[in-house]
Amino acid sequence: MKAYVFPGQGAQFTGMGKDLYESSSKAKILFDSADQILGFNITKIMFEGSADELKETKVTQPAVFIHSVVSALVNDDFKPEMVAGHSLGEFSALVANGTLTFEDGLKLVSQRAQAMQKACELNPSTMAAILGLEDDKVEEICASIEDVVVAANYNCPGQLVISGSNAGIELACEKMKEAGAKRALPLPVGGAFHSPLMEPAREQLAAAIEATVFSQPICPVYQNVDAKAHSSVDEIKANLIAQLTAPVRWTQSVEQMVADGATAFVECGPGKVLQGLVKKIHREAEVSGI
Template sequence: MTAYVFPGQGAQFSGMGKNLYESSESARQMFEKANEILGFDITKVMFEGTDEELKQTNVTQPAIFLHSVILASTIEDFKPDMVAGHSLGEFSALVTAGALSFEDGLKLVSQRANAMQRACEINPSTMAAILNLADNVVEDICAGIDGVVVAANYNCPGQLVISGTVEAVTEACEQLKAAGAKRALILPVGGAFHSPLMEPAREELAAAIESTTFSTPSCPIYQNVNAQPSTDVATIKANLIAQLTGPVRWTQSVQNMVADGATKFVECGPGKVLQGLVKKIAPEAETAGV
């Protein structure tokens, strides 16, 4: 069985999607539609923007979504057996599986980006990558720290990202290094994604998701918050809302997809990050890009 997986924030690069725009009429129409929906020329930033411009949350998230979804639309006989997306990538996965329209997906991603940006401005916060330490050790140390710091991204065995206030994350990094972490590296991000500090964004996005029409997807989507397959619309919506303040259980999602029959993982979108993570989680699985 083939699983299609969709990347999240961090995979952006200048020039992304330009070849699609130039080689496919249907892709060009989707890009033009996106400029219209967003109210600014996102294609110009994607094709010609600097790294700094592409790093702005209100650009990054829609740009990665657009690259992923439009790329999927150009695949002949696109019939995934299952899909999953890393954080923001969950929206790309839902659109390609037919649970959300392209237009509604893009509007939600844009609202999500802006809501997250506002939440970041309320609380100075950050994230850090912890390498070569067991998940339960990281969880226990975070639980013992005074302040908000939680496990946010279970990327692959030995790679976990924590998220919280600047003080709590800094303190956790010191303790995690003392406990044997190979590295505890503060990440260049705007805030504490996938932590309780995203609560204002979760509330804002919840209202938008509840008022958006979802359909039953054409295949199961393995969602970030519980790593379980979903096809039920009410469950998908609830998990999508919980995702902003909950962790990305990528390791567990890939393990469950393999257990359910996935033998090949195709990454659809910019970069190769997910292919690398899949290889570390399930070395026996075949990986490919589009």
């Protein structure tokens, strides 16, 4: 079985999607409609913008979403049997499997980005990558700190991202190194994504999700919150809302997809980050990109 996976924030690059736009009339229609939906020329920023322009909150998440969804939808071989997305990528996966329309998915992603930005401004916070430490040890250290510090992204064995207050993350990094972590590296992000500090964003996004039409998917989506396959619209919505304050269980999602029969993983969108993570989680998996 073939699993299609969709990347999250951080995969963006200058020129992203330009080749698709120029080579496919279907892609051109989707890119042009994205400009109309968002009310600004995001395609120009994607094709010609600087790295700093692509990092702007209102740009980054929609840009990765647009590139990912378009690359899947214009591919003649795209016949998904299972899909999953890393954080933001879950929205791309839900358009790819027919749960959301392109327009509704893009609107939700744009609202999500703005809600997360507001939450970051309310609670200055950050994230850090912890390399070379067992997951349970990372969780134990996070729990020992009084400030908000939680495991946020289970990316692959030996690579876990933590999220929390600035002071909490600083202390956690010291403790992780003392416990034997190879690296404890603060990340250049705007805030503590996938932590309780995103609660204001979760509330705002919940209202937008509840007001959006979700359709029956053509194949299951393996969701970040519990790493399980979902086809129920009600479950998908609830998990999508919970995702902002809960960890991304990527390692567990890939393991579950393999257990359910996935032998090949195809990454749709910019970059090759997920291909690398899948290989670290399951060496025998065949990986490729669109």
